Amino acid sequence: MMCSWCSTEEESLNHLLFNCLYSWKIWTFCYAWWDFSSAAQVNVKSHYEQHMGLNQKKELKEAWRVIWLTTIWTLWVWRNQKVFGKDQDSEEEAGELIKHRSFHWLKANLYPNLHQDLWKEDPRSAIKRHAEHETLNGEV
Numbered sequence: 001m002m003c004s005w006c007s008t009e010e011e012s013l014n015h016l017l018f019n020c021l022y023s024w025k026i027w028t029f030c031y032a033w034w035d036f037s038s039a040a041q042v043n044v045k046s047h048y049e050q051h052m053g054l055n056q057k058k059e060l061k062e063a064w065r066v067i068w069l070t071t072i073w074t075l076w077v078w079r080n081q082k083v084f085g086k087d088q089d090s091e092e093e094a095g096e097l098i099k100h101r102s103f104h105w106l107k108a109n110l111y112p113n114l115h116q117d118l119w120k121e122d123p124r125s126a127i128k129r130h131a132e133h134e135t136l137n138g139e140v
């Protein structure tokens, strides 16, 4: 089966998630959000390793891992919209969904005081502010 986005290559998992021009645009959107640029990686393992290597700060690691998983999930849902003939979100919308989904996952599981607007604008500051909020509560 050919890739339903670009129609030029076989739809392997690695093509779909990492090598296709369309998924590449979503990753680029995601990295721009964090002020990173990234080279293309050809498979799951090398992509994950490179992704995790970008953000070395210990306090950001978990959020950064969640963003990788959220991006993979979002690409898969985005691909299924196309394959099953649904209206496909724009690239911009798919990118915003990564911010949205990662926010809700992190707020529910890790950072109960995470601020949504700040997260979408400046995720590092949002996590920093959460940590400050925690410290403040701990002292009361």
Ligand SMILES: [Zn+2]
Pocket (backbone or CB within 6 Å): 003, 004, 005, 006, 007, 008, 009, 015, 016, 020, 021, 022
């Ligand atoms: Zn493709």
